[in-house]
């Protein structure tokens with residue numbers, strides 16, 4: 663198989679995967695932050711709740727804010743549609759939690775949750 667044919671097949675497979683699950687991916691339906699700011703300098707566990715089951719071991723969460731990006735650890739939640747994110751103690755400010763999770767249907771969801779850490 664030539665290299666360009668292989669590249670074409672990979673691209674077609676990616677298209678098929680992308681088109682197949684339109685509207686069926688996991689969507690974030692609730693989180694334990696967003697409305698109320700987190701307390702400053704206190705580590706927190708943020709719960710992300712989705713509309714479908716999540717393969718929690720295969721997610722990736724990056725926290726952007728305070729001038730740096732850091733990858734955060736995740737755990738399975740009490741329910742199959744929840745992911746727990748360990749957020750370290752943070753200085754006051756605005757943050758964005760960029761998360762990518764794999765739903766049990768095999769589709770990846772990527773989104774951003776913005777939250778604030780309150781002033782002291």
Ligand SMILES: [Cu+2]
Nearest residue numbers: 683686687769
């Ligand atoms: Cu899907």
